[in-house]
Amino acid sequence: MMKSKIKVLIADDHSLMRQGLKQILELEEDMEVIELAVDGEDAIKKSQQLKPHVILMDINMPKMNGIQALRRLKDMGLDSKIIMLTIHEDREYLFETINIGASGYVLKDAESSSLIKAIRDVHSGESYIHPSLAASLVKEFNKKGRLDDDEFKKERLTRREYEVLGLIAEGKNNKEIADTLFISEKTVKNHVSNIFKKIDVNDRTQAAIYAYKHNIKKI
Structure with missing residues (x-):
């Protein structure tokens, strides 16, 4: 039986970007x-109607920007995963989107494979x-004091957890980590869960930021 497709809604105010x-x-x-949406209000309306699996959301749009739309969609409890599309100048907003609950962050000039x-x-x-967004996000976390420099947390990680955390920071998903370390996906999930508890983070994005901040790399 054919696997169902990932349904995507694209929200961007530039026609060439949407079509591309x-x-x-x-x-x-x-x-x-x-579906394609031309601004934040349009994205909310069409997302409610169509319930896409994933929404690609530009940050800078007229009427309602991507951050405002993200907040509204999260308040509504929509299950769609939301990826923010950003340009370099938008990096200052990424800290805010982490708190609101965006699932991903992709630069508009990134390779299509990254998208x-x-x-x-997600x-x-x-x-x-x-x-390439990690350094900017670390800077914002440092500025706002969301992640501390508690070395005790780092020391509690096992050697394998260090490896897994380093691979999370490289953007690898659980299957890719399992393949790299020659372990099962279930084992990776257990390591990820333990890492989150030990370094006191809630998701992979915060874990990646923690890894960059503390210069943790795959051993």
Whole structure:
């Protein structure tokens, strides 16, 4: 039986960007662009009607920007996973989108493969952070004091947990980590759960930021 496709809604106020993203995604057999939205209000209305699996949300849009739309959709309890599409100048807003509950962050000038990976990852329940955004996010966390420098947390990690955390920071999902370390996905999930508890974070994005901040790399 054929696996159901990932239904994607694209919200961007630039027609060329919307059409370009649509063409890229429709080359993938497991994805279907079900609608295009021109601003935040349009994205909310169409998302309520169509309930896409994944929403690609531009940050800067007229009427209602992507952050406002993200907040409204989360308040409504919509199950769609939301990936923020950003340009370099938007990085200051990323800290806010983490708190609201975005599942992914992709730069508009990133390789198409990064966007495809982000969509698949968030659809499967993972988070995705573009590696080049990590430094900016760490800076924002430091400024606002959301993650501390408690070395005790780092010392509580096992060698294997260090490896898993380093691979999370590289943007790898559980299957990719399992393949890299030659262990089962179930074992990876257990390690990830333990890591979250030990370093006191709630999701993979915060774990990746923690890893970058503390210079944790795969051993």
